[in-house]
Structures are given as C-alpha cells and as structure tokens.
Amino acid sequence: MKILRRIPVPLILLLAAGGLAFAATAYEDTMKAVAAGNNAAALPLFETALAADPDDLKSANEYRKAVIRTKEYDRAIAFFGKLTAQHPQAAYAWLSFGYAYVDKIPDAGSITQVILANSALTNFSKSIELRKTWIALFTLGNSYLYWPKVFGRAPLGVADLEQAVALSRKEPKQRSVYVRAWIALGDAYWKTEQPEKAKSTWRQALELFPGNPELKARLERDGDELEKYIYDQLDPNRRVDTNLAPLWEE
Amino acid sequence: MRKAFVLAFLLLLSPAARANDPSAPIRFEETGAAVGARMLHHTREFKGRYADVLGMFTSGGAAVAVGDYDGDGDEDLFVTDSGTGRPNHLLKNQLIETGKLAFVDVAKAAGVAGGNDERDIVADALWFDADNDGHPDLLVARFGTPILYRNLGNGRFEDVSVKAGLTKFGNTIAVIAFDYDNDGRLDLLFGNYFPPVNLIDLPTTHVLPNDLDAAANGGGVTLWRNVTAPGSHDIRFVEVTERAGLSGQTGWTLDVGHGDLDNDGWQDLYLADDYGTDRLFFNNRDGTFRDATKQALGRLDTRKGMNVDVADFDRDGWLDVYVTNITDEYMKECNMLWHNNGDGTFTDLAKETGTCNTLWGWGAKFGDFDNDGWLDLFAADGLRSAGKENYIPVLLEMIIKPGVDFSELGSWPHIGAMSWSGHQKKKLFRNMGTLAFKEMAAEAGVDNDRDGRGVALGDFDNDGRLDIYETNAGQESLLYRNVSPGTAHWIELSLIGSKSNRDAIGARATLKAGGVTWIREVDGGNGYAGQSSKRLHFGLGAAAKIASLEIRWPSGLVEKLPAASVPLDRLTTIREGSGVVNERKSR
Numbered sequence: 001m002k003i004l005r006r007i008p009v010p011l012i013l014l015l016a017a018g019g020l021a022f023a024a025t026a027y028e029d030t031m032k033a034v035a036a037g038n039n040a041a042a043l044p045l046f047e048t049a050l051a052a053d054p055d056d057l058k059s060a061n062e063y064r065k066a067v068i069r070t071k072e073y074d075r076a077i078a079f080f081g082k083l084t085a086q087h088p089q090a091a092y093a094w095l096s097f098g099y100a101y102v103d104k105i106p107d108a109g110s111i112t113q114v115i116l117a118n119s120a121l122t123n124f125s126k127s128i129e130l131r132k133t134w135i136a137l138f139t140l141g142n143s144y145l146y147w148p149k150v151f152g153r154a155p156l157g158v159a160d161l162e163q164a165v166a167l168s169r170k171e172p173k174q175r176s177v178y179v180r181a182w183i184a185l186g187d188a189y190w191k192t193e194q195p196e197k198a199k200s201t202w203r204q205a206l207e208l209f210p211g212n213p214e215l216k217a218r219l220e221r222d223g224d225e226l227e228k229y230i231y232d233q234l235d236p237n238r239r240v241d242t243n244l245a246p247l248w249e250e
Numbered sequence: 251m252r253k254a255f256v257l258a259f260l261l262l263l264s265p266a267a268r269a270n271d272p273s274a275p276i277r278f279e280e281t282g283a284a285v286g287a288r289m290l291h292h293t294r295e296f297k298g299r300y301a302d303v304l305g306m307f308t309s310g311g312a313a314v315a316v317g318d319y320d321g322d323g324d325e326d327l328f329v330t331d332s333g334t335g336r337p338n339h340l341l342k343n344q345l346i347e348t349g350k351l352a353f354v355d356v357a358k359a360a361g362v363a364g365g366n367d368e369r370d371i372v373a374d375a376l377w378f379d380a381d382n383d384g385h386p387d388l389l390v391a392r393f394g395t396p397i398l399y400r401n402l403g404n405g406r407f408e409d410v411s412v413k414a415g416l417t418k419f420g421n422t423i424a425v426i427a428f429d430y431d432n433d434g435r436l437d438l439l440f441g442n443y444f445p446p447v448n449l450i451d452l453p454t455t456h457v458l459p460n461d462l463d464a465a466a467n468g469g470g471v472t473l474w475r476n477v478t479a480p481g482s483h484d485i486r487f488v489e490v491t492e493r494a495g496l497s498g499q500t501g502w503t504l505d506v507g508h509g510d511l512d513n514d515g516w517q518d519l520y521l522a523d524d525y526g527t528d529r530l531f532f533n534n535r536d537g538t539f540r541d542a543t544k545q546a547l548g549r550l551d552t553r554k555g556m557n558v559d560v561a562d563f564d565r566d567g568w569l570d571v572y573v574t575n576i577t578d579e580y581m582k583e584c585n586m587l588w589h590n591n592g593d594g595t596f597t598d599l600a601k602e603t604g605t606c607n608t609l610w611g612w613g614a615k616f617g618d619f620d621n622d623g624w625l626d627l628f629a630a631d632g633l634r635s636a637g638k639e640n641y642i643p644v645l646l647e648m649i650i651k652p653g654v655d656f657s658e659l660g661s662w663p664h665i666g667a668m669s670w671s672g673h674q675k676k677k678l679f680r681n682m683g684t685l686a687f688k689e690m691a692a693e694a695g696v697d698n699d700r701d702g703r704g705v706a707l708g709d710f711d712n713d714g715r716l717d718i719y720e721t722n723a724g725q726e727s728l729l730y731r732n733v734s735p736g737t738a739h740w741i742e743l744s745l746i747g748s749k750s751n752r753d754a755i756g757a758r759a760t761l762k763a764g765g766v767t768w769i770r771e772v773d774g775g776n777g778y779a780g781q782s783s784k785r786l787h788f789g790l791g792a793a794a795k796i797a798s799l800e801i802r803w804p805s806g807l808v809e810k811l812p813a814a815s816v817p818l819d820r821l822t823t824i825r826e827g828s829g830v831v832n833e834r835k836s837r
Contacts, residue, residue: 109462109463109552110463110552110554110576110581110582110583111462111463111581111649112462112552114646114650115650148580150579150580150640151580151642151646152643235582236582
C-alpha cells in the first residue's frame with residue numbers, strides 16, 4: 001500500500017471520506033438515477049457531493065461518466081474550474097479537471113482538441129505538484145503521448161511514466177491497472193526513438209502481467225506495423241478510457 | 251454500425267461489385283511547358299504590419315476554368331494570377347486549327363487579362379453563358395468585386411459587371427453557375443471566405459476566423475438570380491440570397507457545389523466551409539432552399555472543408571459528394587466521401603473506400619481516367635512549401651495561449667520562410683469497382699509535390715481520354731496529358747439547351763451499355779478553383795455498344811436518343827428537343 005501512503009489521504013480513506021461526505025443514501029440515489037439512464041438528473045447531485053468533498057475521486061469519476069453520456073462536457077469543465085478555484089489544494093479535483101478536458105476531445109474539432117489537450121496537461125501537472133500519485137503521474141505522462149511528433153511532447157512524458165512505474169513496483173501486489181503505465185512507458189520510449197528500450201519495457205511488463213493483450217500486440221509487431229498499431233491506439237479521435245474505477249474495484 | 255451496414259448492403263446488392271482490372275495502367279505525361287500552358291501564379295503580397303499573416307491566409311487564387319470560348323471545338327483555358335498587376339491568362343487551344351495540342355495566351359487581346367489591382371485580388375474564374383447566346387461569358391471572382399466579361403463572339407470580351415449589377419464587395423473564393431429556379435437562365439452562387447472587408451485597406455484587424463473549428467464570422471454565400479431578358483445581351487443579376495434562404499450562412503466558405511442530390515430535377519447545394527461546418531441544402535422548387543445538414547449528414551462537422559465535387563462514384567443512380575479536408579501528422583480530419591443513400595441521407599465512406607487522406611486537401615475531381623466505366627479521383631494538396639523550418643510548432647504556441655483571439659491579425663505568428671504542410675504528393679485514387687479506391691499517383695505519373703490548388707478535367711486533345719490541369723499557388727501550373735494505353739470505348743456529350751440554359755448546366759444524361767447504367771450531370775464549376783469541361787465523358791469499360799441514352803433537361807424535358815445516333819469514340823452534340831445535331835471523330 002505504499003502508493004496510497006505517499007498521498008496525504010490514502011486512497012481508500014479518501015474514497016471513504018467521499019462516501020461520508022456524500023451520504024450513502026444520496027450516493028445510492030444518484031447511482032440509481034444513473035442506472036435508470038437519468039444522467040441529467042444525476043449531474044447536479046454529483047456536483048453537490050463534489051462541492052462537499054472536492055477530492056472525492058470516485059464521485060468525480062461517476063460524474064464524468066454521466067457527462068460523457070450526456071455530452072455536457074462544458075458543464076463539467078466549468079464545474080471543475082470552479083471547484084479547483086474554491087479548493088486549490090484538492091489534488092484529485094485538479095486531476096478530474098484535467099480528465100474533464102480529455103473527455104471532450106473525441107467530440108471536438110481538430111484544433112479544439114489541441115487546446116483541450118493542453119488544458120488537461122496543465123491541470124494534471126497541478127495535481128502532481130500537490131500530490132505525486134501513481135494515477136496523476138501515469139495520466140500526465142500518458143497524455144503527452146497523444147501529441148503528434150511534430151510538437152515534441154513525447155519526451156516530456158518519459159520521466160512521469162518512469163516515476164509511475166517505479167511507484168507501482170514498490171507495491172507488494174501488482175494491481176492490473178498498473179500495466180497501463182508500463183504500456184505507456186514503452187510507447188514513450190518508442191515515440192522517442194528508443195525501440196529496444198520500448199520492447200524491453202513491454203517484455204518486462206509481460207512477466208508481471210502475463211497474457212496482457214496490449215503488451216502482446218506490441219511485442220508481436222515491428223516496424224511499420226507496430227507504428228500503425230501504436231498510432232491507432234493514440235488517435236485523439238478515439239475515446240480514451242478515462243474510467244478510473246479499476247483503481248478501487250480491484 | 252449504420253455505416254458498416256450501408257457498406258455491406260451496397261457490396262451485396264450493387265452491380266458495382268465487379269472488381270476492376272488492376273493491370274491496365276493509368277498514365278499521364280506532364281506537357282504544360284511543351285504546349286504553352288504552364289503558367290506561373292503569384293500570390294498577393296500585402297503591405298504593412300500584417301502583410302505576412304494576410305499573405306498566408308490568402309494563399310489561394312490559383313484557379314483554372316475550362317471552356318470552348320471561341321466555339322471551335324476544342325477546350326480553352328482561363329488561368330488566373332493573383333499578384334498586383336499580374337495578368338490572367340486566356341489560353342486559346344490551337345488543336346482544331348493546327349491539329350496539335352498547343353495553347354497561345356490571348357488574354358490581353360481578348361480584354362480579360364486584368365483584375366489584379368490595388369483593391370482586388372483574383373481568386374476564381376468561371377465560364378458560363380449568361381445571356382444564352384452561344385458564346386461563353388467569363389466571370390472572374392475576386393477578393394473585391396467580381397468582373398463579368400461578356401463574350402462578344404469575335405474573340406473579344408466586354409466588362410459588363412456594373413451594368414449587370416454585380417457590384418457588391420465580397421471576398422469571393424469560389425463561384426458556380428447553375429439554374430436554381432429552372433427558368434432557363436444561369437444564376438450565380440458566390441462562396442465568400444473572409445467577411446466583406448477590404449483586406450488591402452483594413453478597417454479592423456479582427457478579420458480572421460473567430461474559432462478554428464466552428465467559425466461563424468466568415469463571408470458565407472451570396473446567390474444572384476439571372477434576370478436577363480430572353481434574347482437580350484443586356485445581362486442583369488439581382489441578389490436573392492435572403493429570399494432563397496441562404497443569408498444565414500456565416501461560414502468561411504471555401505467551395506460550393508451543386509447537383510440534383512435527391513433526383514427531383516432541381517439543383518441542390520453543398521457548401522464546404524473552412525474552420526467549421528459544411529452545409530447541405532435541398533432545393534424547395536420554389537426559389538428557396540432548406541438547410542438539411544443535420545438530417546442528411548447526421549452531424550455538424552468541425553473540419554476544414556476545401557472542395558466539393560459531385561458524381562455517382564458507385565453507379566447506383568444517386569449523386570455522391572466528395573469533400574476534401576485536412577489530414578496531416580498534426581491534424582487527422584479525413585476527407586468525406588458522402589455516399590448518397592437515396593433517402594435524403596448520406597453516409598461518409600471516405601475511410602472505408604480509401605479516399606480519406608489527401609493531406610492538406612484542395613481541389614479534387616472525379617473522372618474516369620482509364621475509361622473502365624468507374625469514376626476515379628484526382629486530388630491536389632499542399633499548403634506552403636518554403637524553408638526547412640516548420641511553422642506548426644510556432645503556430646501551436648499561439649493556439650494554446652489562454653484567451654487568445656484567433657480573429658485578431660496580431661495574434662498570429664509570422665510565418666516568414668517557414669513551410670506549412672508543404673511538399674505534399676498529389677493523390678490519384680483508382681476506382682476499383684468494389685467501393686474501394688487504390689492510390690496510384692506515382693504509378694500514373696501525377697505525384698508532383700507542388701502547392702496544389704485547383705483541378706480541372708477536360709479532354710484537351712480530343713482523344714477520348716480525360717486530361718488534368720492543376721494550378722499551384724505561387725508556382726507554375728501543370729498540364730497532365732492522359733496517355734493511358736487502354737482500349738475501352740468512350741463517348742463524350744456536348745449538350746446545348748434551348749428552353750433550358752444554353753450550357754445545359756444541370757442536365758442529366760443516363761447512359762446504358764453492357765448492362766451498366768451511368769448518370770452524369772453537367773456542372774457549372776464544381777470543385778475548388780477548377781472548372782472542368784462541361785462535356786460529359788463516359789468510359790464504357792467492357793461495353794461495345796450503347797443500349798440507350800436519355801437526357802433529362804433542366805426544363806423538365808426528358809429526351810430519349812436512339813442508341814444508333816450516338817456513336818462510340820466520338821464527341822456528340824445534342825440540342826434540347828432536336829436530338830443529335832453533330833458528331834465528331836476522335837483524333
């Protein structure tokens with residue numbers, strides 16, 4: 001549990017605190033609304049909960065999922081903007097703020113995508129400044145990889161991803177979600193023209209996460225085929241999986 | 251899901267599911283200089299603090315219009331320039347007189363060289379018979395006011411713009427002629443890029459797009475109804491933009507296209523807008539149009555629309571629309587090949603057909619280059635080829651600056667000698683007849699890397715094979731003569747309206763041969779900065795004789811021509827109501 005101990009409020013306690021702030025019955029009611037497909041009704045309920053506990057990553061995650069379904073991206077961006085202004089020390093609020101931008105990217109025009117991606121980077125960085133968590137380091141490092149090569153952003157992601165992997169390696173149990181950072185670190189090496197280091201990283205990860213299909217897919221490919229595969233994965237027009245539930249569901 | 255279903259359905263049911271013979275080559279030879287058709291274009295150079303940025307945003311203007319202005323039976327070319335004081339070119343084809351493809355520039359003698367002055371920048375050109383007298387008139391579209399030259403029929407032209415009422419200032423970048431109300435007279439639709447401010451004498455510095463994906467401060471379109479009295483040479487236009495329901499358009503229109511998209515005999519419209527949303531309008535048949543974009547296309551796009559060409563690429567009897575956008579390392583928009591579903595809706599099949607990526611797209615045209623019966627595609631691309639330094643990282647810093655005002659000239663970094671999506675290879679997509687295209691520009695000899703703009707197709711040497719004229723911004727134009735060795739038969743039709751407009755723009759020919767049905771419509775300037783020949787060209791593939799030919803004229807008359815009256819491998823002239831009036835052998 002070292003990763004969780006590195007943050008001022010361990011994730012589990014944080015989630016529990018979120019649960020307390022957002023009274024169990026209210027949370028259940030909100031989730032019922034979501035389950036019934038009434039996402040619009042759920043949005044203000046989540047916002048109330050997050051206003052009470054801005055670091056409640058679980059509610060923020062569910063809120064963003066409802067936002068994606070309703071395509072109310074600008075509402076979420078405005079909400080997290082206000083939330084972080086009111087709670088500038090809430091690291092996970094900054095993280096969620098960044099994700100709110102990322103969630104809008106697939107539905108945005110090509111230039112707006114760049115603006116959104118850049119805003120996301122700013123907020124992820126702020127989250128790391130406040131609290132160096134695995135999720136924030138992975139998220140920031142991984143985000144750089146989506147930028148076209150001409151912008152020269154990929155090298156900036158290497159250090160963050162190396163730190164994320166290092167954090168996860170100190171954990172006694174390799175939770176399956178950690179594989180994402182390994183994959184991204186390999187991709188970062190590959191995008192910075194270190195193909196051998198990329199392959200070595202993916203091979204090492206496969207030993208820790210046997211059978212992982214994304215690792216296998218990369219290791220099975222070379223040259224143009226690998227390039228196409230990686231670029232397909234990093235296509236900004238594809239919706240990135242920003243669901244953070246695996247962090248606490250495992 | 252819907253797209254996959256449509257594709258599968260088309261593959262199963264369409265007679266188009268016959269694979270093309272990939273072994274028959276398509277070959278072109280670039281002969282522009284040899285035949286006197288290679289023209290150097292100059293982009294406009296501005297003065298003052300914003301000269302660099304304005305030059306970057308106006309780096310078009312290299313246009314070509316194909317038309318037989320002297321009626322001698324070969325296709326002539328009007329090629330534009332945009333530099334201050336630089337002449338445009340009227341390239342008279344001497345094929346008929348001399349038996350050899352060769353052009354001579356007669357623009358000055360004809361009185362059509364001018365247009366690039368201190369206030370106006372030439373941007374596009376169009377041949378159309380405004381007064382139905384059989385002599386194609388010439389419209390020169392400008393960032394400024396247009397020039398309408400009436401063809402006097404003696405090799406000279408008269409500027410009748412003011413008398414014709416075409417005095418409204420606009421930053422026009424595209425123009426088409428079509429008869430939107432089917433009254434027998436050709437109307438004009440101007441596509442305007444910037445809002446109507448004089449870029450040479452700026453009243454404000456807020457003249458650029460206010461949003462780079464959904465700009466709403468562009469020039470939109472203006473529609474001009476031709477009200478010339480029948481038989482009169484006193485050409486008159488009146489603006490009907492508002493009355494027609496088109497005044498709400500505020501996009502950065504880069505190209506406009508027309509065609510009968512719902513097979514009702516009336517011309518519909520597609521507007522390609524840079525920095526945002528394209529629009530599709532159906533004709534209400536009462537002088538108005540209705541915006542059907544959301545229903546027809548399923549969404550409002552955010553792409554950089556650059557070109558509209560209209561043709562039935564899959565031979566299902568419905569006109570499809572090809573739109574180029576921008577696809578490059580840093581911006582992956584993909585083009586749009588709108589397959590007409592025949593029910594008022596369209597499905598984008600660009601990815602599925604392999605026609606998605608033409609880099610920084612410009613003009614693109616459908617044409618059957620190998621006469622195999624399937625429409626291929628040639629696409630120009632490339633924005634600015636200059637120094638080694640890349641403008642994109644510099645531009646990025648501006649784009650991500652918080653609160654930046656994109657519309658402000660001062661916000662944009664100078665480009666200087668930097669390149670921006672330059673040195674791009676042109677694309678030629680061969681239609682394989684299986685709802686798939688194969689890119690083969692290099693093999694065909696057309697993969698030049700100039701800063702392409704306009705594309706016009708025509709059979710310049712009257713040999714039954716479609717040639718290509720490509721204009722390039724700030725560079726020399728190219729003429730690709732088609733030398734493909736294929737042996738398939740072909741026909742070309744020259745249609746003359748009588749009750750309909752004399753150019754027969756909007757007329758539809760339905761040809762049946764060898765169990766295949768083709769439709770073609772005469773268009774009035776579809777495609778960015780390039781008006782193709784008004785002749786209808788059909789490659790017949792394996793067919794050795796025609797089964798039937800039917801012409802649906804804009805007047806509503808449907809004329810069935812005896813198959814025997816339309817010989818193979820000939821240009822045939824058909825007059826509305828009179829059938830075949832002329833035929834000419836190929837060279």
